[in-house]
Amino acid sequence: MYSAKAELEKAPKSFSVEKAHAAQRALSKHIITEDLLPNEICYVAGVDVAYTESQSIGGVVVINHSSLAVEESKIAYTTTKFPYIPTLLSFRELHPLLASIRKLELQPDVFLVDGHGLIHLNRLGLACHLGLILKAPTIGVAKGLLTGKVGEFVAGWAPITHEDSLIGVALLTGGSKNPIYVSIGHMVSLSRSMEIVKHYTKCHRIPKPLQIAHNLVTNEQRKLQKLERPTENSE
DNA sequence: GCGACAG
DNA sequence: ATCTTGTCGC
Numbered sequence: 001m002y003s004a005k006a007e008l009e010k011a012p013k014s015f016s017v018e019k020a021h022a023a024q025r026a027l028s029k030h031i032i033t034e035d036l037l038p039n040e041i042c043y044v045a046g047v048d049v050a051y052t053e054s055q056s057i058g059g060v061v062v063i064n065h066s067s068l069a070v071e072e073s074k075i076a077y078t079t080t081k082f083p084y085i086p087t088l089l090s091f092r093e094l095h096p097l098l099a100s101i102r103k104l105e106l107q108p109d110v111f112l113v114d115g116h117g118l119i120h121l122n123r124l125g126l127a128c129h130l131g132l133i134l135k136a137p138t139i140g141v142a143k144g145l146l147t148g149k150v151g152e153f154v155a156g157w158a159p160i161t162h163e164d165s166l167i168g169v170a171l172l173t174g175g176s177k178n179p180i181y182v183s184i185g186h187m188v189s190l191s192r193s194m195e196i197v198k199h200y201t202k203c204h205r206i207p208k209p210l211q212i213a214h215n216l217v218t219n220e221q222r223k224l225q226k227l228e229r230p231t232e233n234s235e
Numbered sequence: 236g237c238g239a240c241a242g
Numbered sequence: 243a244t245c246t247t248g249t250c251g252c
Contacts, residue, residue: 048242049242049243050243050244051242051243051244052244053244084241084242084243085240086239086240086241086242087240087241089241089242092242092243093242114241114242115241115242116241119241120241125241126241126242140241142241142242143241143242144240144241144242145240145241146239146240146241147240147241181241221244
């Protein structure tokens with residue numbers, strides 16, 4: 001029986017980048033690229049992580065899809081145990097994110113994630129990994145490209161391909177010149193992903209749920225740093 | 236071989 | 243991502 005959590009917990013024991021990549025390739029086979037969202041979406045979540053010297057701050061915000069109102073937001077702190085290694089972002093950010101998501105009372109229809117989904121050398125970016133563990137729909141939204149070829153822009157978007165297969169899109173949003181990169185995380189189609197991201201980027205480059213989640217964890221980070229690092233302004 | 240590289 | 247003041251521009 002498949003268990004994403006069992007797969008994840010193997011890794012730290014005798015960790016190596018090669019083993020982590022192998023685990024990603026194995027996990028990626030379980031990604032569902034079919035639309036399993038309800039036709040009428042009610043709640044969309046945005047998740048993000050910020051850091052202090054030793055703590056990771058995971059945050060999640062739930063937005064009402066039709067009114068755009070914030071319905072719920074949660075924060076969680078975890079000790080940072082894994083460095084940032086390109087291609088292995090999920091090993092760093094998964095735990096703080098899960099800790100915050102576990103606190104939610106509402107169940108979002110889909111999660112927007114600040115990082116790639118299928119646009120990843122092993123087709124298992126943070127958004128995919130999170131989706132597998134949650135067994136919930138996720139969409140990857142990143143501000144920079146790690147891998148993939150950008151096609152020609154038509155009507156505000158360009159395909160991102162890898163070995164002739166479509167793995168995501170570059171989207172010109174909010175009138176910005178720099179695109180954001182959207183890809184399937186889990187249990188949602190690429191066209192539906194684009195549609196949802198567009199709904200939240202009428203006026204801004206970053207989708208509203210992600211922007212609010214980012215503000216949430218950043219504010220919390222500044223509070224923590226004030227406590228950890230008292231003002232050195234003494235007369 | 237070297238550099239670049241989601242956050 | 244984080245460390246950080248002012249500053250150029252729409």
